[in-house]
Amino acid sequence: TLTPPATMPASSAANLTSIPAANITGTIAAVSGANLTALNATQLTSGAVPRSQMPAGSVIQVIQAVKDSVWSNDTDDYVDITDLTADITPTDNTNKVLVCFSISASSSSGQRFAIRMLADGTQIAVGAVRSNRTRASSLSTTGGGNDAFDFAKMYLHSPTTTSTVTYKLQGFAEGSGANQVMYVNQCEHDSDSSTYFTGYSTLTLMEISA
Numbered sequence: 001t002l003t004p005p006a007t008m009p010a011s012s013a014a015n016l017t018s019i020p021a022a023n024i025t026g027t028i029a030a031v032s033g034a035n036l037t038a039l040n041a042t043q044l045t046s047g048a049v050p051r052s053q054m055p056a057g058s059v060i061q062v063i064q065a066v067k068d069s070v071w072s073n074d075t076d077d078y079v080d081i082t083d084l085t086a087d088i089t090p091t092d093n094t095n096k097v098l099v100c101f102s103i104s105a106s107s108s109s110g111q112r113f114a115i116r117m118l119a120d121g122t123q124i125a126v127g128a129v130r131s132n133r134t135r136a137s138s139l140s141t142t143g144g145g146n147d148a149f150d151f152a153k154m155y156l157h158s159p160t161t162t163s164t165v166t167y168k169l170q171g172f173a174e175g176s177g178a179n180q181v182m183y184v185n186q187c188e189h190d191s192d193s194s195t196y197f198t199g200y201s202t203l204t205l206m207e208i209s210a
Contacts, residue, residue, distance in 0.1 A: 060209055102150065112140070146188075
């Protein structure tokens, strides 16, 4: 007959890999996850990963402004394109903002026009200074009154702030007057007929973790 000692020796549970739930009684003490280094994401069934813990390059938030109406500018200067303005508040001052726009635009026949991005009133993503030429994010010239173009650009901006930043798009028309006009979401030649069209333009902001 074996008589067990009055006190069992200390033992390690280091090699325990599977304990049936039916064999567990009582309450398991709280366990810290501070030293977890390889948690399978498929095992996360509730809660959320804090934004501060997202890996570099993750999209933290997305803001979009949409313009589905028409707009025009007949002055030889940059003017805000209505509805294509959006605010974003970065969660960390080291994060970046990916600014994307897609615009359907045209102008009076043979006239030059341009589009530029701004962040809090300062132009961004524009060409270098070249004497008297106006800097722009996108530019074109129409060959005829039925011409129109889709412009799409992306720019990774570093606002270095956690305050709200306002991004907007502006349009510039060569010259001024009725025959020197820039249009958004329509062609110069426009009539109330099913063979004429109204376009759709967007400005999208994505906060990207550093």
